Amino acid sequence: KNEVEQSPQNLTAQEGEFITINCSYSVGISALHWLQQHPGGGIVSLFMLSSGKKKHGRLIATINIQEKHSSLHITASHPRDSAVYICAVQGGGADGLTFGKGTHLIIQP
Amino acid sequence: DGGITQSPKYLFRKEGQNVTLSCEQNLNHDAMYWYRQDPGQGLRLIYYSQIVNDFQKGDIAEGYSVSREKKESFPLTVTSAQKNPTAFYLCASSGDRVGTQPQHFGDGTRLSIL
Numbered sequence: 001k002n003e004v005e006q007s008p009q010n011l012t013a014q015e016g017e018f019i020t021i022n023c024s025y026s027v028g029i030s031a032l033h034w035l036q037q038h039p040g041g042g043i044v045s046l047f048m049l050s051s052g053k054k055k056h057g058r059l060i061a062t063i064n065i066q067e068k069h070s071s072l073h074i075t076a077s078h079p080r081d082s083a084v085y086i087c088a089v090q091g092g093g094a095d096g097l098t099f100g101k102g103t104h105l106i107i108q109p
Numbered sequence: 110d111g112g113i114t115q116s117p118k119y120l121f122r123k124e125g126q127n128v129t130l131s132c133e134q135n136l137n138h139d140a141m142y143w144y145r146q147d148p149g150q151g152l153r154l155i156y157y158s159q160i161v162n163d164f165q166k167g168d169i170a171e172g173y174s175v176s177r178e179k180k181e182s183f184p185l186t187v188t189s190a191q192k193n194p195t196a197f198y199l200c201a202s203s204g205d206r207v208g209t210q211p212q213h214f215g216d217g218t219r220l221s222i223l
Contacts, residue, residue, distance in 0.1 A: 004151065030208055041146075041197055043214035086151070090208050095159075096142055096167055097212065099151035 002027040006087050006100035014108055019074040021103045023087030026068065033097060034061050034072050035086040043086070046072070077107045111136045115200050115215035122187070122194065123223050130185045130218045132200035140203040141183040142212065145169060145196045152199060158183055159206040187220065195222050 003026040013019055023032070034046040047054050047061040049070075054061050058077075063070040074081055084104050088097040113134045122128045134141065140159045144152040154167030158177040172191025177183055183202075187194045198218045204210035 033211060035214075040216065041199075041219070042216040043199060043201075045211045045213065048211040088152075092208065095165065095208075096144075096154035096157045097152075099144075099153070101149065101151045 002029065002089055002091065002098045004087055004089055004098055004100040006103050008103060009101065010104045010106075012106045012108065013077055015078060017077050017107075019077050019081070019105065019107075021072045021085050021087075021105070023070045023072070023100055024068055025087075025089045025098075027091075028065075028068070029089040030092050031090045032063055032070050033088040033090065034070075035088060037084040037086060037102065039083075046085075074105075079107045079109050082106050113200055113202055113213055113215035115198075115218050117218060118216065120218055120220045121223050122220060125189045127186055127188050128194075128220065130187070130198055130200075130220070132183045132185065132215060134181055134183075134200075134202045134213075136202055136204065136213060137180070138202035138204050138213070139180070139206050141177070142201040142203075143167075143173075143175065143183070143185045144199045144201065146199060146217075147196050155185065155198075194220055196220060 007022045031050045036044045058075045060073040084102040086102045087100040116131045142157045143155040146152045156175045158164035174186045200215045201212040203212045
């Protein structure tokens with residue numbers, strides 16, 4: 001069973017700062033997901049990646065398959081980025097994801 | 110707009126009662142999933158279905174049951190056998206059966222015991 005670890009668990013930063021959230025996993029995967037959960041509970045998929053790097057607006061996700069590690073970066077952070085960011089990994093097939101516990105991010109104005 | 114609808118948003122259950130959480134999707138997705146979220150823990154997989162009339166147990170299926178009679182619907186029943194049902198429940202769907210598509214999530218149902 002894959003073990004997914006995220007760090008940090010909690011992060012408070014000032015508006016404009018560069019944010020990095022890390023995720024490591026123990027067993028090889030077919031894909032890694034970064035998700036965003038807002039206080040109401042709904043979850044939005046930010047990235048799904050299996051190699052390299054993806055960018056969407058101010059968000060960048062990278063993955064190193066050999067090191068079993070991924071990072072999510074937020075550039076020019078804004079208070080509206082405040083949310084829980086969740087890393088999840090996928091084994092082969094469509095048999096569900098294994099999730100990290102999430103990183104609670106607060107961006108102060 | 111296509112998406113996943115979970116209802117109700119909040120649900121209360123008395124001890125010994127079964128309750129059913131609804132999940133409907135209009136994305137024409139084959140695969141559907143139920144996850145449970147507890148404070149301080151990651152989401153955990155309860156059940157999943159890759160095709161109509163077929164479903165598989167996840168990591169924490171005990172005390173739960175599901176059905177998949179229609180492609181767009183995947184209801185979850187929390188039975189009286191589930192000893193600690195208070196949690197946040199999320200339904201998700203994916204566009205394929207081999208895990209190459211991202212999962213789309215509903216807004217969740219928060220279940221509490223009275």
